[in-house]
Amino acid sequence: MTLDFSIILEAWPAFLSGMGLTLKLLVLSLIGAIALGTGLAAMRLSPNWFVSTFASSYVNLFRTVPLIMAIFWFYFLIPLLIGRPVGALTSALVALIFFEGAFFSEIIRSGIQAVPRGQFAAGLATGLRPRMVMQSIVLPQAFRAMIPGLLTQSIIVFQATSLVYVVGLSDFMTTTVRIANGSGRIVEVYLFCAATYFVLSYGASVVARYLERRLNR
């Protein structure tokens, strides 16, 4: 068979808008998931048994459920809870945030635990409240150590956004499938799709490794 990649150029605007949605999903879900993950990590380290058990149950729940299941859950649950349809984008975004928040919380927790205990005690000794110590002393140090881990998880989220295909959102993956089926140039279109994901993920992983080496020096 002969390969003819002209279909990629023909469908370029569709690919671009698909990648636009993928990146939008990535950025919004990262912001939400890191915020949620930070909250969950702080809760897990809380001396209050109820709070820490809630957070660890949350994390364990989402770690043993497939992301597709979470996407379908929120797709049906959110409209039911708030009483009106919200669209696939919102529900997929909420699913990604709730799901990935559990994974980010584990990275953030280990980062917080890497900060020497004395830092917390010293912060308290200066008269700051526990919340302020967490915010201004522990978290800034913890985040520096976490950067490579956060970046690696972000690459996983980038790849995971492709699963919004199951609710038909026009992200890069769904766009690829549509163009492949519409044009019949299945081989070229899927290879282009895989190459695009590869270049972006691999590029980001090289940056992550570089940061890791620099932070370890």
Place this chain on the structure above:
Amino acid sequence: MNYSWNWGILFEAPYAEWLLSGVAWTIGLFAASMVVGFGVGTGIGLMRIAPIRWLRIISGIYVEMFRNVPLLVQIFIWFYVMPELLPSDVGQWLKRDLPMPAFWTSVVAIGFYTAARVAEHIRAGFLAIPAAQMQAALATGLNLRQVYRYVLLPRAFRIVTPALTSEAISVMKNTSLALTIGVLELMAQSRQIESYTFQSFEAFTAGTAIYIALCAAVVFVARHIEARYAIPGMIQSR
């Protein structure tokens, strides 16, 4: 919230059978993907640390390729693209004569994807073994093959058991992607019950609970294996 509950639906025909057959397919996907993933992964992992340069390069390329493309894309490539790229009689065989094509494609895709991740764990496990162990083993008169077989591999596998346990849980979750090419596994069956009965809550709860139970079973077995093969005198994770 306006919703009429009907938990009984899960125990009625044909929905109970659908769930059960979904569980069976999920377990089948899991078992077969684990064999491929851990088998190929161990091989690639050993190549990653081999004292031969080109083996390290090839295995490195393998790991980066399979790690940096989403699993869903890989499944579609195995399912739609592979039969076109292979010689036409092999392609024809894949399309027409292979029994359960969607199932085996999912197994290959999930297995090869998992292998890249397993290989990295195995490599990390090997790097965690002090270099003196190898020298000491060679000094006792074992040859290189025996050193790997009797000293390094057994230690590396024990070091990476916790990491491989979470990898096994990922495999369990990843089997749900087989729904995209039409394998009627647990996720697909939950979805199907939902669309037939509109009892979304019950259908998804059943699916979710079963996934949690399956993952718990994986952790249970892994703990058992870890305890069974623990080296006396080493610090154990509890």
